Every structure is written in C-alpha cells, then in structure tokens.
Amino acid sequence: MLRFITSRFLQSLLALFLVITATFFMVRFVPGGPFTAEKAVTPEILRNLEAHYGLDKPLWRQYLDYLGSLARGDLGPSFKYPNRTVNEIIFDKVPVSAELGAISLAVALVLGIGLGTLAAIRRNTWVDYVASSFGMIGISIPTFVVGPLLVLLLAIHLGWFNASGWYGPADRVLPALVLGIAYAAPISRLTRGGLLEVLNQDFIRTARAKGASEFRVVTRHALRGGLLPVVSFLGPAVAGILTGSFVIETIFQIPGIGREFVNSAFNRDYTLVLGTVILYAVLIMALNLAVDIAQAWMNPKVRLES
C-alpha cells in the first residue's frame, strides 16, 4: 500500500512538473506581451516594465527563476493588477469558489446517491423511471442552459432570488443548485448501476438471511461496494465542478477564481494565468490521488500495481 501511494505520488509530481512547464512556455510563445494592449507606452517605459518583471532575461533564466520562486510558494506579482501578488489574488478569490464548490458537491452527492439508491431498490417501478429520467435529462442539459433558464424563471419572473451577485445566503442557492444538479445526474446513474450489481451478490443474501432490515442491508452492506463507481467518478467530478465554476461564476457574476482565470487569460496576465493553472492542477491531481487511495482502501479487489 505504501509503495502504491509513493509511486502514485511521484507520478503526480511528474505530471505537475509537465503542466507547469507546458503552461509556462505556451504562455510565453504567444504573440503579444502583457503590455501590448496598453496605449501609448514608450519603448523606454516598456523596457522598464519588462526589466521590473524580469521579462528582459533569457527565457530559460525566467523559467528557472519561476521554478525557484515557486518552490518557495511564491507565484510572483500580477502583471495587470499593479502592486498585487498572485498569491494575494488567489487567497482573495479561492474561498468564494471553494464555498460554491463545497455546497454544489454536497447537493450533487445527496441528490445523486439518494436518487440512485431509490431507483435501484425500487427497480422498474415509477420511482426508478422518474429517477433515471432525471439522470438522463441532467446529463444532457448543460449548465449554461439550465442556469439562465432557472434565473429567468425563479429570479426574474418569480423574484425569489437575485439574478446575480454573491452577498447573502440566498445568493448561494441558484448557483449551487445548477452546478450540483449537473453532477447529481451522473452520480445517480453510477449509484443505481453499482447498487444493482451488488444487490444480487451472495453476501447481501446472507445479510438478509441473518434478518438484517432492508435499510441496514442497503446502507451498511450494499452501498459500500455499490458506491465504488461513484468514488472513482469523484475525482473527475470535483475537477468538473471546479472548471464548471467558470460558467457558473460568469452567469451569476460571482467573484471567484474561475472568472478570474478566464479574465486573466484574456488579459494575458502571465503570472496570474500560470498561478491559477498550477492551483487547478495541484487540486485535481491531489483529488485523483485521494480517489485512487480511497478506491484501493474500499475494495480489496482493486489490484495495487506498483
């Protein structure tokens, strides 16, 4: 187990290094620097600006410098927000996105596992059909259609919520619902499939024969194995919730890191782009690692290749 974790960890580090390197050079090889958009910058000022940010050094030197400061946890200054560092901006925006992500994930898990379990234990009844249709509809209607439609209906016509903004608790409802439903759909399908497979197995019959209540059979025995597909989906799901927040934060005008990332890419704010990509990469890889370990821990049958 330890060997497995170490090898996966090293693999993640390698991937992270590749992401950093690829992004660094991708951003640098693009025509147009961060200061080209500004009007009337004299060559002198441009030179000074570039010297200030170290852009006048050779590329390999910049790369090594960047890796060096990265090792110290410093993501450098922002090019577009004067006097602010990327670290500050990230610390400023991440809590907003993290809150949105956490609520959405909770919605997705509760709704998805709940509906999937109901569908599986009431297989081929109307409960199953309703829950399964929800799964298919939820997968097929994208967040950027559901989001505006819900805003139109619940915020503009019925006036229950604000159409956008991120102030009171009520402003959390619509964004988290839209993002959560999108992931509740696949989770409900995976839960249903996983449970159906498990419910036919001998140990479930044994549990029933021992006189365990149906509730206990499902929650204590079946769900543990039946949720395996859900656990392996959680890595991509959380990653999707993170990137899905680009759209949600745009629709609902939420001041989170997703919207900041899209803006920084438009603005060619090199350091901020790099910083956010690294942040996302670290998060996603850490999650995948955690999922791999959780999966191995939950299922002795998952072979631990080392």
Next chain:
Amino acid sequence: MTSLTSPAPAAPRPAPVDEPIEQGNSLWHDAWLRLRKNKLATFGLASLAVISLACLLGPLLSPYGYEEQNLDLGASAPSGAHWLGTDTLGRDLLVRLLFGGRISLAVGLAATFVALTIGVVYGAVAGFFGGKLDAVMMRAVDIMYSMPFPIFVILLMVLFGRNIILLFVAIGAVEWLTMARIVRGQVMSIKKMEFIEAARSLGLGRRRIIFRHILPNMLGPIIVYTTLTIPGVMLLEAFLSFLGLGVQPPMSSWGVLIKDGAEKMEEFPWLLIFPGTVFSLTLFSLNFLGDGLRDALDVRSSKD
C-alpha cells in the same frame, strides 16, 4: 417416477412471431433489431436524423439569409413570418439556429474523428505490442488523465486565437484518452484468441492481422464510445463558445446562440429557449442512442 411438473416434452417452443427465423443471423442485423426495440434509442436516432437534415437543408429552403438583418423589425417574438422570432438585429432565429447547428454538428463530428483516430491507433499499438512499450504508453495516458485539460483548451483558445480548426484539434486531442484505454483493453483480449493464433500460423503479417482480424472485432465498443464522445465534444465546444472562446461571430454555433440568448433573456426569452432546447435535445438523443447501442451491441461498460 416420471416428472409431474414439466409439460409434455414434445411441444417445441414457438418461435417469436415478429422475428423472421431465417434472417437476421448476422451480428449487426441482430444488433439493429435490438436497437429498434429500444424506444428511447429509436427516438434518439429519429430526432438526430430530423435535426441533421433540417440543419443541412433548412437554410436552403428559408426565405431569409442567416446574416440578413432587419433593423426596423428588431427583436420580434415568434410569428408566422419568423417561426422562432428574430434577434435584436432582426435576423431570423430559425435560420441562425440551423446554420449554428451545422457548425456545432461539424465540430462535434470532426473533433470526435480526431479523438477516434488518435485513440484507436494509440490504443491498438499499445495493446498489440504489449510489454515495455505498452507500460510506457499507458503510464503516459495515466499522467495525461490527471491533467486539467479543459483549462488547457481554454488557454489554447485564448492564446492562439479562436480559430475553428484549432478548436476541434484541441478538443479532439483532449478526448482521445478514454478511447485509447478501451481499444487497448480490447486488443489485449482479442489478440490472445485462437483465430488470431490461426491467422498468425497462416503467415499473415502484423498489419493484416491488426486491420483485418482485430479491428473488425472491436467495432462494437468503438462505435458505442464514439457515439458517447460526440455529445461530450459538442458540450465542450458550446462551453467554450459560451465563455466567448469558441466560434466567433459572424459565424455562430449553438453555444454562441445560447450565450447571446442568455444575455438578452430578460426581454427576449425566446432567444435563449429555442437554442437551448434544440441543443439539449441533440445531446439527449446522442446519449440515448449511445446507451441503446451499448445494450444492442452488448458492450459491457469497459472503463478499464
């Protein structure tokens, strides 16, 4: 003691009436019959056919051009003259929707084709040759799986201009990983079978074995997964277009129309509702068709 419970042994089981007995013995014919019995999949297939045909032929039949503006009219609700209404520049929404569909479907198909080609070749090579090469290639896939690819696609689109060729290459380059895994697994299991041994003992070359004997036997999973990749790709395109990073005006795709509609939905809700519905219906149909094909071709969910 004679059996009391079983009925007279002579009575043969009646053949199902609706199925001809002699016909339909090929795998594909069987699959087709099974697919047709699946109502949702048939619905998906039919609605896809209607939508594609409409997108292809509709603009030719319409009296309006897709860029034809009518500023006096402005945004108007659906009417006899403009079935789905017009946008703020007085352009007919139906024609724009059908034109946008051409782009969305084309991106979906083209990017899927890129993903399909890379995935099948990569997976087949890794699976066929096995050993160290396979280990290295699949480890590379593992590493790429853990990367934040949608973010890379966004970066690519922002940095290197929003051109449509780059769009489907970028999307295709992201979506091939799962295909490679599926194909590799299939090749690994098929190449151990006896008929491959037989082909080899007959002296057939590797290329012939791969293309004539292995590939045809894994068409099922490939078709199923391709069908399920198309909606994912179209979603990614629309996602990018919605953020303003995909297809650029005056060209339009469903993603662009949804973006425009969402901006103006307060006053002109039809600009959001129609594109959103058609796009969702298309994804819906593709997902149902893919699911139906999976059952019809009896492909087990082969994630690993």
